[in-house]
Amino acid sequence: MEVFGSKKAGVNYFVRQGAYAVIFKNQNRNEVGLIRAHGQQYFLPGGGIEKGESAEKTLVREILEETGYSIKNYYLFWRAQRYFISTLPVKQPRMD
Template sequence: MSARKSTRLAAYAVCVENEEVLLARWVGPSGRRWTLPGGGIDHGEDPLDAVVREVMEETGYSVQVDALLGIDSIRRALPGTLSDTDWHGLRVVYATTVTGGELRFEEGGSTDMAAWVPLAEVAALDRTELVDVGLELARTRPPTGRNEGVLPA
């Protein structure tokens, strides 16, 4: 039996201010892990509009998009009850700046907290690899938008 194929397109924000990064705590099937604010792009929605919407939903902040940092491509085999899924994730990563709002937590969504985390403390967090990917894209600003420095888990 061949695996079912699935693709997910999402947009995420790297927002760094005063040596702190804005993170959201994702509630997934394997528990809670810190990640970049962002998420799935709705059908017909522009990725830039999606990241602005997602940051507001997950953190309470309005943001402006400063730059496209890159597109991260990951692929995973996901076991299923009837068949396995060959899953492909495309993650559009933007540099953003907070322009308004107040920090608050999402209710009834895929995240349950948001916080400013000192960059020096990120390595000690239970986090998704997307945090490292996004910070590396922000640090290196590769001209192709492809991150060669952090390989997906």
């Protein structure tokens, strides 16, 4: 698993597992779809895994909620973990 950021000693991180999609605009795969939030912040479509939900079900639900589209063909191609300080809605150490 790829790890981004570093865990700082003595910091309690809020752990949030999620599932995110890379959606290509066309066969050339030179453009991807992003979700714009809070003005000028851009994110991959997806979100947090709810209790009792699989990553696959999360992805299907989040894509429908955020884009209005249903997805059928998807596969896991990367697993990652990151340590960072979230600023929205409040400043908080997080590990996704």
